[in-house]
Amino acid sequence: MAGGNGELKLLGMWSSPFVTRAKLALHIKCLPYEYVEEDLGNKSELFLSSNPVYKTVPVLIDNGKPICESSVIVQYIDDAFPGVGPSLLPADPYERAVARFWAAYIEDKVVTSWAPVFRVKTDEERAEAVRQTVAAVEVLEGGLKECSGGKGAFFGGDSVGYVDVLLGGLVSWLKANEPLTGTKLIDAAKTPLLAAWMERFCELDMAKAVLQDVDAVVEYAMALRARLAASAGNN
Amino acid sequence: MAAKEELKLLGVDVSPFAIRAHMAVVIKGVSCEYVVEDLSNKSELLLSSNPVYKKVPVLIHNGKPICESLVIVQYVDEIFSGDGVPSILPTDPYERAIARFWAAYVDDKFFPVLRGIVLALTEQERVEKATETLAAIEPLEEAFAMCSKGKAFFSGDSIGYVDLALGSLLVWIEAIRRMYNIEIISASKTPRLSAWAERFGESAAAKEVLPEVDKAVQFGKMLEAAASAAAASK
Numbered sequence A: 001m002a003g004g005n006g007e008l009k010l011l012g013m014w015s016s017p018f019v020t021r022a023k024l025a026l027h028i029k030c031l032p033y034e035y036v037e038e039d040l041g042n043k044s045e046l047f048l049s050s051n052p053v054y055k056t057v058p059v060l061i062d063n064g065k066p067i068c069e070s071s072v073i074v075q076y077i078d079d080a081f082p083g084v085g086p087s088l089l090p091a092d093p094y095e096r097a098v099a100r101f102w103a104a105y106i107e108d109k110v111v112t113s114w115a116p117v118f119r120v121k122t123d124e125e126r127a128e129a130v131r132q133t134v135a136a137v138e139v140l141e142g143g144l145k146e147c148s149g150g151k152g153a154f155f156g157g158d159s160v161g162y163v164d165v166l167l168g169g170l171v172s173w174l175k176a177n178e179p180l181t182g183t184k185l186i187d188a189a190k191t192p193l194l195a196a197w198m199e200r201f202c203e204l205d206m207a208k209a210v211l212q213d214v215d216a217v218v219e220y221a222m223a224l225r226a227r228l229a230a231s232a233g234n235n
Numbered sequence B: 001m002a003a004k005e006e007l008k009l010l011g012v013d014v015s016p017f018a019i020r021a022h023m024a025v026v027i028k029g030v031s032c033e034y035v036v037e038d039l040s041n042k043s044e045l046l047l048s049s050n051p052v053y054k055k056v057p058v059l060i061h062n063g064k065p066i067c068e069s070l071v072i073v074q075y076v077d078e079i080f081s082g083d084g085v086p087s088i089l090p091t092d093p094y095e096r097a098i099a100r101f102w103a104a105y106v107d108d109k110f111f112p113v114l115r116g117i118v119l120a121l122t123e124q125e126r127v128e129k130a131t132e133t134l135a136a137i138e139p140l141e142e143a144f145a146m147c148s149k150g151k152a153f154f155s156g157d158s159i160g161y162v163d164l165a166l167g168s169l170l171v172w173i174e175a176i177r178r179m180y181n182i183e184i185i186s187a188s189k190t191p192r193l194s195a196w197a198e199r200f201g202e203s204a205a206a207k208e209v210l211p212e213v214d215k216a217v218q219f220g221k222m223l224e225a226a227a228s229a230a231a232a233s234k
Helices: A017-028 A045-050 A070-080 A093-118 A123-148 A162-168 A171-181 A192-203 A205-210 A214-233 B016-028 B044-049 B069-079 B093-119 B123-148 B161-167 B170-180 B191-202 B204-209 B213-232
Strands: A008-012 A034-037 A059-062 A065-068 B007-011 B033-036 B058-061 B064-067
Touching: A008 A017, A008 A045, A017 A070, A017 A162, A017 A171, A017 A205, A045 A059, A059 A070, A065 A070, A065 B093, A070 A162, A070 B093, A093 A123, A093 A162, A093 A171, A093 A214, A093 B064, A093 B069, A123 A162, A123 A171, A123 A192, A162 A192, A171 A192, A171 A214, A192 A205, B007 B016, B007 B044, B016 B069, B016 B161, B016 B170, B016 B204, B044 B058, B058 B069, B064 B069, B069 B161, B093 B123, B093 B161, B093 B170, B093 B213, B123 B161, B123 B191, B161 B191, B170 B191, B170 B213, B191 B204
Parallel strands: A008 A034, B007 B033
Antiparallel strands: A008 A059, A059 A065, B007 B058, B058 B064
């Protein structure tokens, strides 16, 4: 069965929020692993052969077998180590469906609207992407209400679950959005539940252990933006 | 299935997402009321069951809605399981991860460019999207060999998760061939997928659920018109 021999390797890049998701899941399950920081400008053989389709991080390698795509990795960690640490997905099938729905929402609406903020070249395009992301986050507030169902403080109820991990991986970047664009993505005035969630999440040991320093993320994103602007200037 | 289980599926015949959900229910052999929605006049039930997206499919199980096609498929797989009931997702965690990876690939990489062929506003754009689609199908041709391990479907002997994810698009792949003479799956370029597509189409569940290709062609023409109109009004 997968995960028996304890040889887990995570290929990642320090700033990637998707890698952070994998680290959070591994931390929750108390699973030891070897972390390999990939140089995305000079990708290793192992990396390229483990993720030939996308050539992106994270890649989890379990006893030589690669798993790609952060949400797939997190679900794999939950599936492959059932007796180890807490479950990330709820036990009830309907609650699982609700969790999966909101996980998909985060990918399809929040992340998809937001990614262009870091890729586009004009301020107008960036503002539009931010606007769409804010709108998506406002809907997610409803998701947190539905998932936590009065039971507790997280999408997973009393404790961190699948959706918390997927959103949690993004937290340093969520916080970085304000210094980078002038807009708070999670604003207590507009999305009080999510704002409280973020505070609560950041207090957890796993967050303290795993989340990137926000200033480092801001610096990284600014450098990225400068490079993009420079290449635009050269066109 | 327990007595008094009420299953209702809101869908549209030509929607690949509704096709996935519908086929999953048929594969499980459970009885389900299929309600065809008029997308230009969505029912109160649809709007209240899927307030976030207001889209089909929506599965309503004993009054509780489940939305998003792959979420529905996984839910149906988990709720209706046991001796003699076919499984849609594999039980092995690694195989599940591979299945989830390829289903996500279909939705994230393949579907958007496939749809782009129909929504293209110029011939040049259509050719671009077709080229991208032909590139996007190649990893799936390779994946079939790896996943099927010589058997009939991505999942093995019977239709599974990735089969549903990609198979639900076959009607549109054929519609695109008829509309634009663009062959996404062909015996010469994608022989494995070509043979798999035939087997998929011959399955009992596909025969029960898949609409006539001409329905998709008609719908495609409507989408084309809507896309042009939207562009013209900008």
